[in-house]
Amino acid sequence: MQEFYIDSDGIKIHAKLEMPADAPERCPLCIVQHGLTGHMEENHIMAVASALREQGVATLRVEMYGHGKSGGSFARHTLLKWTNNMLDVLDYAKALPFVTDLYLCGHSQGGLLAMMVAGLRPDDLAAIIPMSPAIVILDAAKAGQLFGTTFDPVHVPERIYLGNPELAEKGTEAPSFCGDYFRVAQHIPLDELIDAYHGPVLLVHGTDDVGVPVQYSIDAAKAYEHAQLVLLEGDDHGYHRHLDKVCAAVREFVSTLS
Numbered sequence: 474m475q476e477f478y479i480d481s482d483g484i485k486i487h488a489k490l491e492m493p494a495d496a497p498e499r500c501p502l503c504i505v506q507h508g509l510t511g512h513m514e515e516n517h518i519m520a521v522a523s524a525l526r527e528q529g530v531a532t533l534r535v536e537m538y539g540h541g542k543s544g545g546s547f548a549r550h551t552l553l554k555w556t557n558n559m560l561d562v563l564d565y566a567k568a569l570p571f572v573t574d575l576y577l578c579g580h581s582q583g584g585l586l587a588m589m590v591a592g593l594r595p596d597d598l599a600a601i602i603p604m605s606p607a608i609v610i611l612d613a614a615k616a617g618q619l620f621g622t623t624f625d626p627v628h629v630p631e632r633i634y635l636g637n638p639e640l641a642e643k644g645t646e647a648p649s650f651c652g653d654y655f656r657v658a659q660h661i662p663l664d665e666l667i668d669a670y671h672g673p674v675l676l677v678h679g680t681d682d683v684g685v686p687v688q689y690s691i692d693a694a695k696a697y698e699h700a701q702l703v704l705l706e707g708d709d710h711g712y713h714r715h716l717d718k719v720c721a722a723v724r725e726f727v728s729t730l731s
Contacts (some may be wrong), residue, residue, distance in 0.1 A: 489544040496648035508581025512541035578602035592666025614658035679708030
């Protein structure tokens with residue numbers, strides 16, 4: 474395992490590259506991406522990366538702006554900054570001499586990011602794996618509501634707290650978003666980005682996901698030209714009941730890729 478940082482316009486993107494056992498000189502590489510407030514060491518991220526390597530696919534786990542050990546502040550992150558980060562990660566991965574094909578796998582906000590980047594760079598990605606993609610963020614930004622917190626979606630405040638702002642001002646930690654997070658999310662043309670990607674897609678989603686309703690993945694699977702949808706009956710957003718089925722679905726999917 475190699476641990477290092479990828480430069481993204483001066484922001485250090487924390488990365489870990491791992492090769493499959495008995496890897497040939499050249500093999501596919503999958504970039505594996507966490508979600509909102511997440512990091513690369515979460516159980517589901519680690520498990521899926523391991524499943525990919527079992528199938529002969531190298532993995533590059535990365536942490537985006539304001540998350541994990543990467544640079545930037547969570548309170549200043551936006552999907553636009555994450556997109557710029559991922560485009561730089563793609564450029565880094567493309568230049569690795571052993572890579573035959575590139576795949577992109579992301580969970581939650583990372584799954585949404587995978588869908589966005591695939592539409593921007595369709596020729597670079599041989600397949601994508603959005604896991605419980607948080608498309609709901611785009612609707613929440615337009616509606617002015619996220620995680621039970623409401624705000625004016627027309628006149629978006631400069632700071633939106635996921636907790637009591639008075640406590641945060643006294644030094645108690647309370648995660649908060651900048652207004653630009655929602656302004657950016659309100660104007661992401663996801664339908665156009667989906668239309669721009671014509672490669673194979675694996676969507677995985679738990680039917681009891683409270684944070685991101687499963688209907689979003691059902692609709693996305695219908696919108697893509699070549700999508701498979703795996704529904705995990707009774708499972709939640711983090712796959713605490715059927716993580717083994719997630720890994721099995723990922724292994725089966727990549728085994729069909731040429």
